[in-house]
Amino acid sequence: xxxxxxxxxxxxxxxxxxxxxxxxxERFLAPPVDIYETKDGLTVVADLPGVEKDGVDVRVDDxxxxxxxxxxxxxxxxxxxSEFTLSDFYRQFxxxxxVDQERIAAQMKHGVLTIHLPKSEKAKPRQIxxxxx
Amino acid sequence: MNWWTNAFPEMEALRxxxxxxxxxxxxxxxxxxxxxxxxxxRAYPLLNVREDGCAFYVEALAPGVDPExxxxxxxxxxxxxxxxxxxxxxxVEAEAFHRSERAAGRFTxxxxxxxxxxxxxxxxxxxxxxxxxxxxxxxxxxxKQIAVNVG
Numbered sequence: 336x337x338x339x340x341x342x343x344x345x346x347x348x349x350x351x352x353x354x355x356x357x358x359x360x361e362r363f364l365a366p367p368v369d370i371y372e373t374k375d376g377l378t379v380v381a382d383l384p385g386v387e388k389d390g391v392d393v394r395v396d397d398x399x400x401x402x403x404x405x406x407x408x409x410x411x412x413x414x415x416x417s418e419f420t421l422s423d424f425y426r427q428f429x430x431x432x433x434v435d436q437e438r439i440a441a442q443m444k445h446g447v448l449t450i451h452l453p454k455s456e457k458a459k460p461r462q463i464x465x466x467x468x
Numbered sequence: 469m470n471w472w473t474n475a476f477p478e479m480e481a482l483r484x485x486x487x488x489x490x491x492x493x494x495x496x497x498x499x500x501x502x503x504x505x506x507x508x509x510r511a512y513p514l515l516n517v518r519e520d521g522c523a524f525y526v527e528a529l530a531p532g533v534d535p536e537x538x539x540x541x542x543x544x545x546x547x548x549x550x551x552x553x554x555x556x557x558x559x560v561e562a563e564a565f566h567r568s569e570r571a572a573g574r575f576t577x578x579x580x581x582x583x584x585x586x587x588x589x590x591x592x593x594x595x596x597x598x599x600x601x602x603x604x605x606x607x608x609x610x611x612k613q614i615a616v617n618v619g
Contacts, residue, residue, distance in 0.1 A: 367569035371560050380556050382570050384531040384597035412520030415582070419514040419529050446531035446597015
């Protein structure tokens with residue numbers, strides 16, 4: 336019986352996609368989003384009320400778009416009526432191969448996060464001119 | 469007055485009563501559900517009201533609202549907030565949407581505060597999608613400290 340070395344198949348890299356249960360004790364809310372498509376790409380619009388510009392984290396890793404928002408807490412006085420709780424936000428989307436991950440841009444205004452996901456050049460429809468001889 | 473004209477306010481009162489019962493039960497806030505949530509969902513924006521000795525603080529969850537469109541009025545102890553949340557870009561066709569979860573449109577909401585407020589000194593700030601309205605209590609509504617004389 337010969338001894339042989341088998342390469343490990345276990346991926347030691349942390350996975351880009353994490354389930355809710357593995358994110359500790361904190362509570363997260365999935366922000367409501369609008370996603371629409373234009374000729375040039377996709378736009379993701381997410382409501383992140385109470386999140387400062389510095390508290391928002393947008394990453395793309397292994398084709399997974401992660402939106403994370405940390406709300407700044409501040410409170411005066413005693414709560415006498417409550418309809419919402421400010422909570423941190425977390426949501427992930429899987430991106431298709433047609434997104435150009437290098438040119439993703441995001442901006443934050445009035446608690447709304449807008450992310451532009453441009454289509455890569457090869458995914459854009461191309462017009463082929465037909466020559467008549 | 470017919471019974472059906474009364475039915476909706478009655479049901480609204482019942483719903484509020486049941487919600488209040490649940491609020492007294494000591495359970496984590498995230499686990500709380502409202503009775504007939506569809507009715508509650510009509511209320512926009514959602515409000516938190518805080519109070520201290522000299523003022524009420526009304527916080528409204530209103531991301532993406534144009535601050536120019538906000539209109540806040542106070543009459544006696546009735547606070548009215550109205551405004552408009554614009555739909556994205558406007559020009560995007562309905563077929564272009566993959567997801568549409570954010571609501572948009574005009575809204576108005578009125579609440580009654582527990583006491584009279586000083587309408588001249590009300591302040592409103594809109595920041596990061598949260599509207600914070602500070603309403604100082606009227607002089608006569610403030611709690612007075614009474615000194616006890618020891619004879």
